[in-house]
Amino acid sequence: MTMIDQRLQKLRARRSGADRATAVATDQQIEILRKQVLGEAYERRAGGKPFTRYALGAMQEVDPDYTRISVETANRVENQLRQRLAADGLDTTYRLQGSVPLNVHIRGVSDVDLLTIGLGSLYYATAGVRAQRGDYSPPLRDTLVLLRDLRRMSEAALRAAFPAVDVDTTNAKAIKLSGGSLARPVDVVPAVWWDTVQYQLSGLEHDRGVSIYHKFDDVTINNLPFLHIKRVSDRDVVAFGSLRKAIRLCKNVKADSEEEGTVIGLSSFEIAGLLYHADLTALRAGAQWELGILAETQRHLDWCYQHPAEAQALMTPDGSRRILDTPEKVTALRRLSMEMDKLLRQVAREQNAVLYLQESPSLESSRRAVEQLIVQ
Missing domain, CATH: 3.30.460.10 (Beta Polymerase, domain 2)
Structure with missing residues (x-):
């Protein structure tokens, strides 16, 4: 089984609850099994393009x-x-x-x-x-x-x-x-x-x-938990729902990376804080071109990595502290950024025949290849 097949399998288990079924009542275990058999809408998208399917699935909200x-x-x-x-x-x-x-x-x-x-x-x-x-x-x-x-x-x-x-x-x-x-x-x-x-x-x-x-x-x-929720929610409204998708994408990539041995020491609170500062115009475009959310997430994390002084000055949405307030968190950002680089390149190779022939296309060309695509 390839790495991306394993990630798709883990994503499915995580979203369905199968990864934590023993932590819930028996009747819920049965319901989890039923929903896992039925599958989700994202699993029927991007046929033959597993990296794209993973990126799209990792953005979606959990079953309401x-x-x-x-x-x-x-x-x-x-x-x-x-x-x-x-x-x-x-x-x-x-x-x-x-x-x-x-x-x-x-x-x-x-x-x-x-x-x-x-x-x-x-x-x-x-x-x-x-x-x-x-x-x-x-x-x-x-x-x-x-x-x-x-x-x-x-x-x-x-x-x-x-x-x-x-x-x-x-x-x-x-x-x-x-x-x-x-x-x-x-x-x-x-x-x-x-x-x-x-x-x-x-x-x-x-x-x-x-x-x-x-x-x-x-x-x-x-x-200040309610101020954090309010400010991220308000910004997500302006981003047409794409900010929450970007946060979920990063959290899923972090979860899978850590299971594969790459520890990314950023909390959910800190990941949300970092994406809070992403470009709103680019995120809004993701409401129409969903892979544009991946492109902007990668671009923003790469910018944070390339501009450490500016990135370390970024504040949490509630204004209580700097997000990257320790050297360990700066290292964690670098690891998350590199994971997002790899995912973007693979998605771009699946979507673009010219880039498919390149083992490691540039990040700029990869972003251009996916940021205005509609995936069925």
Whole structure:
């Protein structure tokens, strides 16, 4: 079996959930098998051109039914937690964060991050307008104490609510649930609200942050998950849906590369951040010429590699930090860029008879060969 045949096989397993079937309930395992037999629309495209089929498939969103089940499973966990924690005197509210609500997840069986936000105490920016006006009352209980209790009580509540589920409490930030009666794995992430300066001014929830509890260090970590989702989603609308496709493409290439032994140490958050800065005009063209998304993704990553100073100045969409803030991430970018170079060249060779005769066509000619093609 060739490398691209193996990648197509892994892509199919990843999207159908077959790669993680043991992490879900038995009825879901049967459904995964059924959908894998049926196949997906991308598998019937680009006949005889496997690299092209892989590139197109790697861009597509996961079956919406799978995403719906992920959200419903998180809701089921939420309902149990809310009731049991309330019975113990702890009020909570819940939100989703991560790749699933942003719709850039690449697995049919994808972990869902469920923020479990303790109420009655929070952190806030003292420079914010509400803080300056004295709008914040003294908390009912110390925030760090609340978070310790929230983590401990959540672990106990989840074990009681889901006796057949594997409740893994060894992770510092999340309680990881899988198997048993759950249709999808769920990561429960204890936190409290963090009222940022901007949130105190706007009152808009996407400006509000969360402080996530680190169990082993007994500290909190400030995050802006809703601002990240809002800004990437808004930019994707302007890009006519092509930004999300570019992010999924990179995540799938990363997943396959790592299975083949090339580690690419960039998180989903960082990959989304890098593609956030890609050329919007070129991405918009991908709404008509889908392989143009591959061309722009390769071009942008290559530009980042060729212009390290400028690339290392790029900020995450939420503005919280530089994306490439360590030498290891710069190395990871180079590896991802090289993987995208290889994929682009192979797709171009499949689509262009002249380039097919060249073992390694130039990247510029490869981009020109694919960026305005309609693939059936």
